[in-house]
Amino acid sequence: MNRRQTIALTAALCAGLLAMPATAQQKLKVGLMLPYTGTFAALGNAIENGFKLYVQEQGGRIGGREIEYFRVDDESDPSKATDNIGRLINRDKVDVVVGTVHSGVVMAMAKVARDSNTLLIVPNAGANALTGPMCAPNIFRSSFSNWQSAYAAGVVAAERGHKTAASITWKYAAGDEMASAFKEGFAKEGGKVVKELNLPFPGVEFQALLTEIASLKPDATFAFFAGGGAVKFVKDYAAAGLMKSVPLYGPGFLTDGTLEAQGAAAQGVLTTLHYADDLPNAKDKSFRLGYAKTYKLQPDVYAAQGYDAAQLLGAGLSGVNGDVSRRADMIKAMEVAKIDSPRGAFTLSRAHNPVHDIYLRKVEGNSNKYQKVAVKALADPATGCKM
Amino acid sequence: MDFATFLIQCLNAVQYGLLLFLVASGLTLIFGIMGVINLAHGSFYMIGAYMAYALAPWVGATIGGGFFATLGFGLLLSIAFGYLLEWCFFSFLYEREHLQQVLMTYGLILVFEELRSLIVGDDVHGVSAPDWLTGSVPLGDVMTYPTYRLFISAVCIAVALGLYFVLARTRLGMMIRAGASNREMVQAMGINIKFLYRIVFAAGVAMAVLAGMIAAPVSSVYPNMGSQVLIISFVVVVIGGIGSVRGALLAALLVGLVDTFGKVFFPEAAGVLVYLLMATILVWKPEGLFKHG
Numbered sequence: 180m181n182r183r184q185t186i187a188l189t190a191a192l193c194a195g196l197l198a199m200p201a202t203a204q205q206k207l208k209v210g211l212m213l214p215y216t217g218t219f220a221a222l223g224n225a226i227e228n229g230f231k232l233y234v235q236e237q238g239g240r241i242g243g244r245e246i247e248y249f250r251v252d253d254e255s256d257p258s259k260a261t262d263n264i265g266r267l268i269n270r271d272k273v274d275v276v277v278g279t280v281h282s283g284v285v286m287a288m289a290k291v292a293r294d295s296n297t298l299l300i301v302p303n304a305g306a307n308a309l310t311g312p313m314c315a316p317n318i319f320r321s322s323f324s325n326w327q328s329a330y331a332a333g334v335v336a337a338e339r340g341h342k343t344a345a346s347i348t349w350k351y352a353a354g355d356e357m358a359s360a361f362k363e364g365f366a367k368e369g370g371k372v373v374k375e376l377n378l379p380f381p382g383v384e385f386q387a388l389l390t391e392i393a394s395l396k397p398d399a400t401f402a403f404f405a406g407g408g409a410v411k412f413v414k415d416y417a418a419a420g421l422m423k424s425v426p427l428y429g430p431g432f433l434t435d436g437t438l439e440a441q442g443a444a445a446q447g448v449l450t451t452l453h454y455a456d457d458l459p460n461a462k463d464k465s466f467r468l469g470y471a472k473t474y475k476l477q478p479d480v481y482a483a484q485g486y487d488a489a490q491l492l493g494a495g496l497s498g499v500n501g502d503v504s505r506r507a508d509m510i511k512a513m514e515v516a517k518i519d520s521p522r523g524a525f526t527l528s529r530a531h532n533p534v535h536d537i538y539l540r541k542v543e544g545n546s547n548k549y550q551k552v553a554v555k556a557l558a559d560p561a562t563g564c565k566m
Numbered sequence: 567m568d569f570a571t572f573l574i575q576c577l578n579a580v581q582y583g584l585l586l587f588l589v590a591s592g593l594t595l596i597f598g599i600m601g602v603i604n605l606a607h608g609s610f611y612m613i614g615a616y617m618a619y620a621l622a623p624w625v626g627a628t629i630g631g632g633f634f635a636t637l638g639f640g641l642l643l644s645i646a647f648g649y650l651l652e653w654c655f656f657s658f659l660y661e662r663e664h665l666q667q668v669l670m671t672y673g674l675i676l677v678f679e680e681l682r683s684l685i686v687g688d689d690v691h692g693v694s695a696p697d698w699l700t701g702s703v704p705l706g707d708v709m710t711y712p713t714y715r716l717f718i719s720a721v722c723i724a725v726a727l728g729l730y731f732v733l734a735r736t737r738l739g740m741m742i743r744a745g746a747s748n749r750e751m752v753q754a755m756g757i758n759i760k761f762l763y764r765i766v767f768a769a770g771v772a773m774a775v776l777a778g779m780i781a782a783p784v785s786s787v788y789p790n791m792g793s794q795v796l797i798i799s800f801v802v803v804v805i806g807g808i809g810s811v812r813g814a815l816l817a818a819l820l821v822g823l824v825d826t827f828g829k830v831f832f833p834e835a836a837g838v839l840v841y842l843l844m845a846t847i848l849v850w851k852p853e854g855l856f857k858h859g
Contacts (some may be wrong), residue, residue: 386578387575387827389709484676
């Protein structure tokens with residue numbers, strides 16, 4: 180060993196010794212992998228705001244630890260997802276990754292998280308598989324599964340006396356998951372889906388399929404679209420004169436964040452989701468007030484999901500007094516946590532997906548007004564999860 | 567499918583086809599006459615739609631008038647915009663290879679999308695149609711057909727006729743056609759070919775912008791709306807024969823029919839049917855339905 184090496188080694192040892200006692204006070208590294216540009220930018224920002232709001236409410240510490248954030252823009256691009264999460268894990272050495280919105284991106288993230296045993300909390304993406312075949316002890320979701328909201332729409336449609344229905348959606352993974360969950364919920368209450376219509380993602384030429392619905396004359400229509408597609412579909416549906424003769428149902432995404440653009444066409448549309456405007460619980464009121472004060476913005480379902488992701492992490496950290504090296508105990512604490520969410524308190528299923536009430540909401544003006552609980556404490560079936 | 571439904575579907579097909587024609591005609595003009603592959607054409611459509619959304623309040627407050635004032639103002643702006651764009655960028659592309667044209671026009675897409683994001687944001691917006699066009703016509707016993715869609719078809723037909731008249735019956739049209747077949751010869755005859763091209767380009771941009779503006783009330787405006795339109799427009803241009811306005815009209819109607827009935831009869835294959843149509847026609851007629859001109 181030459182002199183230079185000796186010095187280097189000694190220095191490294193000293194640094195190590197110095198670092199040791201500091202561990203308890205060291206900041207917790209949280210990697211936020213969210214869309215900060217592109218179509219989903221607003222959603223990514225809402226999630227981050229919600230997350231930080233909870234941390235701020237706790238006095239800047241959760242589980243006794245201060246937080247240091249590392250942000251990566253995932254651009255909602257599945258092909259970059261593996262590299263992006265790799266950067267957080269390998270370069271920034273984060274303790275936990277929070278993300279993301281896009282289901283395709285999240286599936287790639289989950290694979291990396293499984294392989295590297297990184298703690299992952301998903302604050303939006305609803306792909307069923309995440310808490311199905313891809314489920315793992317270190318993967319949690321604070322949002323929803325696609326199955327939950329669409330299944331509830333099926334139950335509600337049947338309860339409201341509809342016997343037949345047509346479903347219409349884009350031909351892609353989320354669309355298929357939504358349509359089949361609706362069919363399941365509708366069939367369970369005695370309804371029958373007479374036709375499953377779809378068009379290529381992200382096409383918006385609906386006229387031919389609307390004519391098809393008009394000629395089929397079902398009792399109800401179930402539609403799942405999002406963003407620009409949702410706006411155009413609802414407007415076209417109303418313009419085709421179908422709104423009155425064939426009532427429209429959908430998961431909440433059909434009318435969430437799009438009402439300003441949908442305008443009069445969306446009035447009266449019934450949707451199901453785990454969040455709504457004017458929820459009758461105190462937690463939601465204080466959350467909305469706090470959010471509006473901090474960010475001068477009204478919160479939405481995405482902000483609430485970010486807030487709950489922070490709560491979930493907080494529950495895990497509290498269980499181990501902030502010591503993330505006790506991973507097994509931390510996971511146990513998260514699994515049994517009761518999250519005091521703005522959507523109403525929820526617990527996690529065996530597969531780490533929220534078991535929450537799904538609400539029936541009705542579009543009135545520019546809000547999705549709470550009507551009633553559509554299905555109480557609905558748990559995702561977690562098909563394919565071996566845990 | 568009963569006969570009434572069949573007729574309504576035919577109407578859907580024609581209506582969709584006509585709107586496609588309006589976007590594709592500008593593309594075929596620029597592509598066929600000037601020989602430039604313009605990938606940014608979809609962005610012009612997007613710009614048009616966003617103008618219908620963003621200019622409406624401003625036009626209403628300063629100039630007065632509703633939808634049509636916005637339409638007119640937007641058209642003037644787009645002609646100026648097209649003229650400027652040709653002068654700054656496209657005039658350097660005529661002698662270049664297709665690859666360089668593709669690179670630059672793709673760059674323009676990115677620039678326009680980013681500008682759109684900075685100026686208007688990433689949210690989805692609705693545009694309201696003028697009041698007297700918001701009604702609908704009853705068709706069959708459950709369905710109604712929005713008047714505004716019929717209005718769109720009428721505008722498209724008017725543009726098609728106007729374009730045919732200018733190209734086939736006027737001196738300007740003659741010069742444009744001559745410029746397309748032999749640039750040097752036209753120049754030698756003392757015609758200012760640069761100016762001519764600038765006009766053609768501005769007209770092409772204006773047609774895409776017009777399509778975006780009148781489609782905005784039914785399609786709403788959202789990020790990346792141009793890219794979807796671009797691909798289908800290229801399909802129309804290739805099927806119709808590059809540079810042929812007549813071909814573009816026929817191809818647009820054909821694509822409208824295949825798309826509409828494909829969705830109804832073969833929902834599983836709806837995404838590929840239009841491309842199958844294109845492949846079939848290219849095998850049968852490699853230069854498209856109508857050869858240049």
